[in-house]
Amino acid sequence: MTYKELALCPLCSGMSEENRQKFLDTLVYKTVDFEKGENIARQGDTVNALFLLIKGSVKTEMINESGQLMAIETMKAPRPLAPAFLFAEKNQFPVDVIALEKCEILMIPKEEVMKQLANNEHFMRSYLKFNSNRTQFLTDKLQLLSIKTIKGKMAFYILSKTPGSESGFEMDRNQTQLADYFAVARPSLARTIAEMEEEGLIQYEKKKIRILNRSALQKLL
Amino acid sequence: MTYKELALCPLCSGMSEENRQKFLDTLVYKTVDFEKGENIARQGDTVNALFLLIKGSVKTEMINESGQLMAIETMKAPRPLAPAFLFAEKNQFPVDVIALEKCEILMIPKEEVMKQLANNEHFMRSYLKFNSNRTQFLTDKLQLLSIKTIKGKMAFYILSKTPGSESGFEMDRNQTQLADYFAVARPSLARTIAEMEEEGLIQYEKKKIRILNRSALQKLL
DNA sequence: TATAAAGAGTAACATTTGTTACACTCTCAA
DNA sequence: TTGAGAGTGTAACAAATGTTACTCTTTATA
Numbered sequence: 391m392t393y394k395e396l397a398l399c400p401l402c403s404g405m406s407e408e409n410r411q412k413f414l415d416t417l418v419y420k421t422v423d424f425e426k427g428e429n430i431a432r433q434g435d436t437v438n439a440l441f442l443l444i445k446g447s448v449k450t451e452m453i454n455e456s457g458q459l460m461a462i463e464t465m466k467a468p469r470p471l472a473p474a475f476l477f478a479e480k481n482q483f484p485v486d487v488i489a490l491e492k493c494e495i496l497m498i499p500k501e502e503v504m505k506q507l508a509n510n511e512h513f514m515r516s517y518l519k520f521n522s523n524r525t526q527f528l529t530d531k532l533q534l535l536s537i538k539t540i541k542g543k544m545a546f547y548i549l550s551k552t553p554g555s556e557s558g559f560e561m562d563r564n565q566t567q568l569a570d571y572f573a574v575a576r577p578s579l580a581r582t583i584a585e586m587e588e589e590g591l592i593q594y595e596k597k598k599i600r601i602l603n604r605s606a607l608q609k610l611l
Numbered sequence: 612m613t614y615k616e617l618a619l620c621p622l623c624s625g626m627s628e629e630n631r632q633k634f635l636d637t638l639v640y641k642t643v644d645f646e647k648g649e650n651i652a653r654q655g656d657t658v659n660a661l662f663l664l665i666k667g668s669v670k671t672e673m674i675n676e677s678g679q680l681m682a683i684e685t686m687k688a689p690r691p692l693a694p695a696f697l698f699a700e701k702n703q704f705p706v707d708v709i710a711l712e713k714c715e716i717l718m719i720p721k722e723e724v725m726k727q728l729a730n731n732e733h734f735m736r737s738y739l740k741f742n743s744n745r746t747q748f749l750t751d752k753l754q755l756l757s758i759k760t761i762k763g764k765m766a767f768y769i770l771s772k773t774p775g776s777e778s779g780f781e782m783d784r785n786q787t788q789l790a791d792y793f794a795v796a797r798p799s800l801a802r803t804i805a806e807m808e809e810e811g812l813i814q815y816e817k818k819k820i821r822i823l824n825r826s827a828l829q830k831l832l
Numbered sequence: 833t834a835t836a837a838a839g840a841g842t843a844a845c846a847t848t849t850g851t852t853a854c855a856c857t858c859t860c861a862a
Numbered sequence: 863t864t865g866a867g868a869g870t871g872t873a874a875c876a877a878a879t880g881t882t883a884c885t886c887t888t889t890a891t892a
Contacts, residue, residue: 475743477739523700525699530705759880796850
């Protein structure tokens with residue numbers, strides 16, 4: 391492992407050169423290599439070390455930042471694996487983690503992580519921020535999923551993309567991806583969008599959405 | 612505020628007497644009182660202090676401009692409010708927080724929280740644990756919500772309640788509450804349970820569930 | 833430019849779930 | 863004892879969404 395690889399990890403990015411050097415010099419850790427197809431962790435395994443994926447990619451069923459749920463997903467280096475579960479009461483991996491290619495994992499024992507958190511302010515801020523961002527992501531996702539109808543999801547999505555009174559925006563996803571994000575079937579989403587256009591709620595062309603009746607959208611929530 | 616009240620807060624419970632005393636003696640904070648119905652925080656407000664609810668209870672809700680309110684949940688003292696959002700990139704309250712009765716809030720500035728985290732190992736462990744547990748809760752909830760069919764939800768619920776090879780368990784909820792938990796209609800759940808019995812998957816009586824075909828349940832996920 | 837692949841619109845039909853209504857049992861308290 | 867209310871089983875019907883299949887347009891690329 392080189393300093394450069396570590397520097398890209400969300401928990402260390404932004405560290406000053408000397409700080410990172412000191413971090414690595416004092417850090418107690420071991421690196422473990424996994425071959426393609428190997429199990430890096432099994433569901434139920436106790437999490438007693440911080441797993442930093444330094445090289446390679448893994449698949450897991452955990453929820454990831456791209457918005458996919460439950461499906462077997464992939465995560466690419468560099469990033470920590472399940473950092474929140476290290477400190478949870480029930481500190482077990484929630485899913486299997488399997489190497490998709492040759493992987494290198496940096497393992498830092500829990501007590502060592504504690505020590506670094508206390509001694510390295512940058513590391514602590516990054517760790518807290520990473521977990522906090524994840525909480526935020528999960529909260530948003532949960533809000534979206536708890537809306538039952540596709541029309542409601544669309545309304546929520548559109549309103550959250552247009553704070554204040556903007557009259558429209560351009561989607562960062564295509565229709566197929568949006569259907570995935572909502573966890574609904576693509577033709578169902580297309581039908582819903584067509585209906586919302588007929589009802590005069592929105593106007594949709596390409597990836598651009600214009601709001602025609604904001605208050606009606608709000609009532610759909 | 613007394614030491615006793617603070618002692619019950621998840622972030623401080625378990626602290627030794629002297630540690631807690633030292634904690635309070637060195638802590639920079641202010642307390643703010645709120646009357647019933649007052650806004651403690653508004654959606655979008657920047658979170659630049661840790662809000663500890665010491666006395667009273669609050670509700671959180673989302674508002675839309677048409678005047679409709681969506682209650683999210685109620686929370687009772689003692690506990691922190693939105694501790695994860697203090698360190699998130701987008702550090703804003705996701706919802707309105709409103710006092711349900713006379714409340715007392717302990718406000719600790721962000722930088723002070725950082726200092727205490729670095730200097731008080733117990734506080735750091737508790738803070739990490741609280742946020743981690745919340746992540747876990749959200750993850751579980753999301754997993755359940757992302758299963759589309761009621762049969763799948765039931766299978767997931769039953770399997771998670773019977774680790775290993777236990778053949779049954781007694782539910783801690785009645786059918787109505789379970790339907791709520793799954794976010795489905797009660798008669799729909801009853802129908803699904805009846806179907807699962809017909810198919811020989813489970814046996815259901817009162818609140819007791821016996822598993823008749825474990826592998827078939829697993830296939831439903 | 834030609835061609836394939838991806839994205840999107842749409843329609844018929846199947847499936848799942850929600851809604852509403854009613855009956856039955858059980859518990860608890862007047 | 864009786865009456866009210868909660869919890870449950872069930873059935874008919876309505877509504878929403880999924881599935882499949884086909885077409886057309888746009889985009890990417892050889």
